[in-house]
Amino acid sequence: MTGDLGRIIQFITEMDKLKAVLRKTKPVGLDRYENSAEHSWQVSLLALLLAPHARQPVDPARVVEILLVHDIPEIDSGDQIVYRGRNEARTAAEREGARRIFGLLPEPQAGWCMSRWEEYEARQSNEARFAYAVDRLMPVLQNLENGGQSWRENDVPLEKVLAVNAAIGEALPSVWEDLEVVIRERFGTER
Amino acid sequence: MTGDLGRIIQFITEMDKLKAVLRKTKPVGLDRYENSAEHSWQVSLLALLLAPHARQPVDPARVVEILLVHDIPEIDSGDQIVYRGRNEARTAAEREGARRIFGLLPEPQAGWCMSRWEEYEARQSNEARFAYAVDRLMPVLQNLENGGQSWRENDVPLEKVLAVNAAIGEALPSVWEDLEVVIRERFGTER
Numbered sequence: 009m010t011g012d013l014g015r016i017i018q019f020i021t022e023m024d025k026l027k028a029v030l031r032k033t034k035p036v037g038l039d040r041y042e043n044s045a046e047h048s049w050q051v052s053l054l055a056l057l058l059a060p061h062a063r064q065p066v067d068p069a070r071v072v073e074i075l076l077v078h079d080i081p082e083i084d085s086g087d088q089i090v091y092r093g094r095n096e097a098r099t100a101a102e103r104e105g106a107r108r109i110f111g112l113l114p115e116p117q118a119g120w121c122m123s124r125w126e127e128y129e130a131r132q133s134n135e136a137r138f139a140y141a142v143d144r145l146m147p148v149l150q151n152l153e154n155g156g157q158s159w160r161e162n163d164v165p166l167e168k169v170l171a172v173n174a175a176i177g178e179a180l181p182s183v184w185e186d187l188e189v190v191i192r193e194r195f196g197t198e199r
Numbered sequence: 200m201t202g203d204l205g206r207i208i209q210f211i212t213e214m215d216k217l218k219a220v221l222r223k224t225k226p227v228g229l230d231r232y233e234n235s236a237e238h239s240w241q242v243s244l245l246a247l248l249l250a251p252h253a254r255q256p257v258d259p260a261r262v263v264e265i266l267l268v269h270d271i272p273e274i275d276s277g278d279q280i281v282y283r284g285r286n287e288a289r290t291a292a293e294r295e296g297a298r299r300i301f302g303l304l305p306e307p308q309a310g311w312c313m314s315r316w317e318e319y320e321a322r323q324s325n326e327a328r329f330a331y332a333v334d335r336l337m338p339v340l341q342n343l344e345n346g347g348q349s350w351r352e353n354d355v356p357l358e359k360v361l362a363v364n365a366a367i368g369e370a371l372p373s374v375w376e377d378l379e380v381v382i383r384e385r386f387g388t389e390r
Contacts, residue, residue: 009377013252020245021340024226027237035215046218049240053267054211057308061204069260076244076263117248149212186200 012114019112025083032089032158033147044079044087047146051075055142063181064134070124074139077121078128081105090144090172091164102129134179141179148173148187156195166195203305210303216274223280223349224338235270235278238337242266246333254372255325261315265330268312269319272296281335281363282355293320325370332370339364339378347386357386 009017026048030041052075059068079087084105088098110121127136148169151159159169170188177184200208217236226233243266250259270278275296279289301312318327339360342350350360361379368375 009374009381013374013377016245016248017340020241020248020337021227021344023241023244024228024341026240027226027233028229035218036212037215038219042218043237045237045240046234049236049243049267050211050214052240052243052263053214054207056264056267057207057211057304060307069263072243072260072263072267073247076240076247113248116251146211149208150215153212183200183204186204190200 015112015114016117019109019117022083022109022112023080026080029079029082029087031087031147032162033150034154034157036150036153044082048076048079051139051142051146054146055139058142058145058180058183059138061180061182062134062138063179064138066134066138070135071139071142073120074124074128074135075143077110077124078139078143080109080121081125083109089158089162089164091162091168099129137175138179141176144173145176145180145183145187148176148191152187152190152194159195166191169195206303206305207308210300210308213274213300213303214271217271220270220273220278222278222338223353224341225345225348227341227344235273239267239270242330242333242337245337246330249333249371249374250329252371252373253325253329254370255329257325257329261326262330262333264311265315265319265326266334268301268315269330269334271300271312272316274300280349280353280355282353282359290320328366329370332367335364336367336371336374336378339367339382343378343381343385350386357382360386 026045027043029044031044031047033042034040035042052072055071055075056068059066059071081102085101106122106125110118113121127133128139131137131140147158151157169191176187218234220235221232222235222238224233225231243263246262246266247259250257250262272293276292297313297316301309304312318324319330322328322331338349342348360382367378
């Protein structure tokens with residue numbers, strides 16, 4: 009197939025590669041690492057469910073668009089655990105990946121994907137901050153169910169878990185208020 | 200966590216089970232079957248990209264909502280290849296699954312999920328028909344890339360492939376017009 013439709017089809021076939029990008033977290037009940045494609049589905053759904061609880065009003069459709077594309081550059085740069093922090097090289101690699109991959113699409117789709125990804129990276133809009141909070145929340149919930157699997161395997165200290173995930177509280181204060189207590193109770197004494 | 204937020208968290212943790220529901224198709228380039236969670240992400244994204252090409256106008260946000268929830272009842276009933284057709288027992292099992300799983304949620308989220316799932320099942324709205332077309336399109340594209348893997352493994356004859364996927368043409372006529380030619384060219388002579 010040629011033309012714009014052919015380019016969309018080429019792009020969505022390329023997306024199968026995100027199913028091979030492994031994250032550090034295992035799905036609850038499964039003895040394997042989750043991939044960034046299935047994770048993207050789960051956080052998109054969670055965002056729709058939690059949108060009414062957002063501290064600042066958000067457009068749920070826009071949040072979902074952000075979350076559906078937010079991990080796509082990992083096809084080129086791989087997943088990196090949030091606790092390692094970011095540096096210029098990492099940011100540049102992700103931007104390069106975004107340019108190549110979204111560039112497979114015709115306009116306006118290429119620009120639309122790029123703008124949603126950039127919105128997420130910038131964390132300036134309510135939607136981007138809420139999307140980031142939901143993206144942080146999901147692995148915390150998984151860790152609470154599986155004994156802190158990804159925190160243990162990557163030697164993340166409790167205080168770093170709490171500091172990084174405080175971003176959840178900025179968008180979902182009532183969620184983070186309870187979670188912080190549970191995390192301290194469950195993982196505080198053993199360290 | 201208790202109350203409505205606790206129920207949303209319980210539900211999204213349950214969603215990890217959809218990552219263990221295997222479909223009949225393998226992602227392009229991967230030697231494993233894909234699961235319904237990563238598939239749900241991919242078709243949601245594809246729907247956003249193809250919405251401007253829909254024959255009847257659709258609300259993209261609603262299509263995405265439908266596609267994010269459409270496979271969730273498979274947590275209880277499993278995936279079934281579309282070429283086996285549907286019967287009353289299958290439909291009843293899926294409805295039972297939808298009731299149990301969406302019932303984990305508080306209102307209004309439970310009713311919202313159920314209504315999107317029922318809309319998909321009924322195929323009466325433009326959004327549901329478009330969502331169904333995109334859901335059919337994705338495995339066709341994967342089959343074209345991997346030698347008709349799921350069609351071969353499940354002994355699906357060419358004419359059945361063409362008949363079932365003609366639903367793509369109802370919502371995306373320009374896509375199906377080209378695809379039908381390609382499928383016949385590639386798989387027509389050998390059967």
